[in-house]
Amino acid sequence: MxxxxxxxxxxxxxxxxxxxxxxxxxxxxxxxxxxxxxxxxxxxxxxxxxxxxxxxxxxxxxxxxxxxxxxxxxxxxxIGLIYASGGLVSNLKVWENVVLPLAYSNKFSREQIEQMGLAVLNRLGYSGKLMALPGHIPLFQKRLAGLARTMLMDxxxxxxxxxxxxxxxxxxxxxxxxxxxxxxxxxxxxxxxxxxxxxxxxxxxxxxxxxxxxxxxx
Structure with a gap:
């Protein structure tokens, strides 16, 4: 290998x-x-x-x-990286953090980004608030959001x-x-x-x- x-x-x-x-x-x-x-x-x-x-x-x-x-x-x-802290951008909402790689790629429409982002969060069982800032959610939810963002990067x-x-x-x-x-x-x-x-x-x-x-x- x-x-x-x-x-x-x-x-x-x-x-x-x-x-x-x-x-x-x-x-x-x-x-x-x-x-x-x-x-x-x-x-x-x-x-x-x-x-x-x-x-x-x-x-x-x-x-x-x-x-x-x-x-x-x-x-x-x-490389996808899941930081211990979740690695979320503090002044972006959780949802904005998750779909950031898709937004930067310029390959997807807003509807596609919404579908892909919601699908990966549902898969992870994310139950936190999507429109909250990262500082207002528990560590586990931060880490799940960081993992969701990484999964969208493939x-x-x-x-x-x-x-x-x-x-x-x-x-x-x-x-x-x-x-x-x-x-x-x-x-x-x-x-x-x-x-x-x-x-x-x-x-x-x-x-x-x-x-x-x-x-x-x-």
Whole structure:
């Protein structure tokens, strides 16, 4: 299988110390980090928002440090990211956040956007207020809205940041069930879960598990 992500001796400040791992195309992988701060750091590295202090990071078989701004933007369009916070734009209503990728694409009419947006929200069982600002809805509803937005993007790679944090038992099960179903809908789609909580491992039985070990100080 093709490696969609390859990290070679990657480090960043005190959070990552010469970390190496690979994620194969079409796989479901869990990176167990031990700290939520590491989850967030990896997200920024994978999207090219920050550069590693040392080491190399390959995305879609290319060293990310060689990407131009345009190429990096094109890569990000292939990636769906569900932030721990939901990642919703604070001054946009929930509905506007969900359909944002469709609105930017200029490929769909207003009626098509409405149909597609409502369909994905119904599928997720979203029961929150669509016209509320993100600050006024619970964390689980924010994360479902973020997942709905990602599903409308139809990405090749889906990254879940700290997916269990702040959710109860039923919410965790619902969220991961939908994530598994979404993974299987597109041949070759890759799902990467960045989690500081090892409890996620038995909940994703078929996933490859990558555990980070911090280098001991001498």
């Amino acid at each position: 093709t490696e969609i992500i390859k990290a070679e001796s990657l480090s960043f400040d005190t959070l990552l110390e010469e970390t190496s791992f690979t994620v194969e195309s079409g796989s479901t992988s869990i990176v167990v980090t031990g700290k939520e701060e590491v989850d967030a750091c990896l997200v920024r590295l994978l999207l090219g928002f920050i550069r590693p202090a040392s080491g190399r990071l390959f995305m879609f078989d290319t060293d990310i440090s060689t990407f131009t701004d345009r190429e990096l933007s094109a890569v990000r369009q292939r 990405p090749d790679l889906v990254i879940y940041e700290s997916p269990l944090t702040g959710l109860n038992y039923n919410e965790r099960n619902q969220f991961l069930r939908i994530a598994r179903e979404f993974h299987l809908e597109k041949p070759g789609r890759t799902s990467l879960f960045l989690s500081s909580t090892p409890e996620i491992v038995p909940l994703l039985e078929d996933a490859r598990v990558i555990t980070f070990t911090q280098r001991q100080s001498s």
